[in-house]
Amino acid sequence: MEQWYLYKKKADFTKIGEKFQIDPVIARLIRNRDVIGDEEIHKYLYGNLSDISDPFLMKGVREGVDIIREKIRDRKTIRIISDYDVDGVVSNYILWKAIYDLGGMIDFQIPDRMKDGYGINENIIEKAVEDQIDTILTCDNGIAASEAIRFGKEHGLTMIITDHHDVPFILNEDGSKEEILPPADVVINPKQKECKYPYPLLCGAGVAFQFVRALYKSMGEDENKLEDLLSMLAIATVCDVVDLTGENRIFVKEGLKRIKETRNVGLRALLNVHDLMEKQIQSYALGFIIGPCINASGRLESAEKALNLFLEEDKKKAMQTAKELKELNDLRKSMTENGVKAALDQAIKYEAKGDKVLVLYLPDCHESIAGIIAGRIKDRLNHPVFVLTDAKDGIKGSGRSIEGYSMFEEMMKVKEVFTKFGGHPMAAGCSLEKEDLKAFRKKINENCTLDEKDFAKKVQIDIDMPVDYITMDLIHQLSVLEPFGKENKKPLFAHRKLKIERVNVFGKNKNVIKLALKSSQGTRIDGMIFEDETEFREKMGTNKYITCTYYPVINEYQGYKSLQINIQNYFFAEG
Incomplete structure (x- = not known):
């Protein structure tokens, strides 16, 4: 079930378009993203590194810098501990590279997903x-590790936390939240209540x-010597959602501007094996x-394999890794498809029984x-989903949520069932x-x-815009x-009611x-749908008209360019 909504945010789109030399459609799309006022619009369109806040505004940064500077000077050994996901690997690389280049005695360890957990x-x-x-x-972890940090302090270690995850809290009787900060020498996390950093939504990297x-x-x-790290930071920022x-x-x-010029041999190799340099x-x-x-390295082997790729300077070894x-990721894809099938069978049963939060148990799932898998089921059924599997100690898993359901806060309410848990409003992990x-x-x-009504998939449409309005220039302006x-999100x-004159099917899987x-105005345009042919034909029946959401693109074939729409959601009508 889908509910289609049209944004109805108001502004003088013609005036904004004239001021910034953009099509009024672009002005409307910017307004839909709640970018308001000349300064914010200018930053949205033309923002650059000079608009990034002073890092010393972040609570704990000055103290953390003073400690690390002293440790570099005194030739003290520093070890970076990160998470095993993309954000963790990249955070680790950023800290290692910068401190190593400053002469620091630096090494790293990434927890093993199976043996150590998060x-x-x-x-x-x-x-x-x-x-x-x-x-x-630490980077991309540590904010919820009070016991481990205390243990480290008891053993005489200097402990510095850099993290971005939600700060654990105790809910008082009056409904207020009391932060639980780990007893580290310094805690750097822009989500701390007392942190005045203007933009607290950074990823760990x-x-x-x-x-x-x-x-x-x-x-x-x-x-400026840190500029080459920006491509890595972009990867972490996108992947941590x-x-x-x-x-x-x-x-x-x-x-993204700099990624093809990166001096990182490992990143260049990764781009090359996917033919992305062209x-x-x-x-x-x-x-x-x-x-x-x-x-995939952190999932099926060790995340240190990926980090070592980014530290590799031999081109042949980098290409091999x-x-x-x-190959590991291809294996992971195949395992995921099998897991999704098994999870969906369970999910449909629990949904039919009336469960709002789908807690699925797949004992043999990696x-x-x-x-x-939780994310795929959540996308399919639009319910919060946990997928749990057998682990070394008990069971362990991950959750993915929908808008309006803060997974971390809801887990706090039942924390007695967990041996360990943590996360964000939209994603979480747990052991029990x-x-x-x-x-x-x-x-x-x-x-x-x-x-x-919360389980109906919401389709938010930016503009009810006939295809007659689409031009090459508008697509370039988009x-x-x-990013x-x-x-x-990509505009929708x-x-x-577009008339369907012809249907052609391509692809080895007919999808x-x-x-x-x-259109009713006589504009002809091709529309692409990526879906199984049988399913599509069943829905279409004898109908001749389609109402759809879309994103316009330029299709280039044998040097000839034409306008095309990629269709996202649709339903049919007779005529």
């Missing part, structure tokens, strides 16, 4: 003590980048091609792909004893206040809205459908 723990601390490490610097910027400034080094607004948007734009690279390539290969990561699975399913559903991602247009369409 984030820093006592085993990692013990290993650091054994290795005579002086300082631990964004926090790490701002930290090393401050470090370079503090040591009198030229921060943080809002592509403000500073995140600038980081991704600037990183193509225009946009956020899609980062999120759906490059990122999954980095993630990049090929191995691509725990590293539980989150991906096997015997608590039914209690978890029961309690999380009893607390859920969502109702039927590129100013890129697309969370909170800066709609046309009511590329090309429609020859004609």
Whole structure:
């Protein structure tokens, strides 16, 4: 079930268009993204690195920089501990590269997903003590690891936390939240209540980048030397699915500009094995091609394999590792497809029983792909979903949520069922004893206040725009809205009742459908739908008209360019 909504935000689009030399359609799209006022519009269209905030505005940065500067000077050993996902690997690389280039005695460890689980723990601390490490610097984790941090302090380690995850809290009787901060020497996280940093939505790599910027400034080094890190930061920002607004948007734009010129041998190899050096690279390539290969190493082997790729300077070795990561990701895709089928069968049963939050148990699923499977089921059924699987100790899994259901806050309400948990409003991870699975399913559903209307998939249409308005120039102008991602989604247009003159089907799986369409004004245009032919024909029946949402593109074939629409949602009518 879908509910289509049309944005109705008001502004003088003609005036904005004239002022910024953009089509009124572009002005309307910018307004739909809540970018208001000349200054904000200018920053949205032309924002660059000069618009990034001073890193010293972030709480703890000055103190953290002072400590690291002293450790570099005194030749003390520093170990970076990150998460095993893309954001963790990239955060780790950013800190390692910057501190190493400043002469720091630096190494790293990434927790093993299966053996260690998420984030820093006592085993990692013990290993650091054994290795005579002086300082631990976390990235993309640590904010919820109070016990491990306390253990580290008891063993004489200097502990610096850099993280971006939600800060754990105690809910007081009056409904107020009391933060629980780990007892580290310094905690750097823009989501702390007392942090005055203007843009708190950075990913872990964004926090790490701002930290090393401050470090370079503090040591009198030229921060332009950090520019090559921007392409890596763009990958992490897109893959961690943080809002592509403000500073995140600038980081991704600037990183994409520089990605083909990167001096990083490993990143070049990864681009080459996917034939991306000859193509225009946009956020899609980062999120759906490059990122999954980095993630695959942490899922099926060790994330250190991906990090070592980015530290590799031998081109042949880098190409070999990049090929191995691509193969790992291909294996991961196949495992995911099998898992999705099994999960969907369960999900449909629980949904039919009336469960609002779908807690699915797949004992044989590789725990590293539980989150991906949860995301696929969530996209299909539009319910919050947890996918749990057998782990070394009990069961373990990941959740993915829908708008209006803060997964982390809801898990806080039933925290007694978990042995460990953490996350964001839209995604979370947890561990629990096997015997608590039914209690978890029961309690999380009893607390859920969502109702039927919340499960209808919402399709938000930017503009009800007939295809007659589409021009090559308008499509070129749409590129100013890129990069697309969370909170800066690709625009969606709609046309009511286009006549279907012809249907052609392509692709070895018969899942590329090309429609020859004609508007009531006589405009002819091709429409593409990526869907199974049988399913499409069943829906179409004998109908001759289609109402659809779409995104316009320029199709280039044998040197000839034509306008085309890629159809996202649709329904049919007779005539």
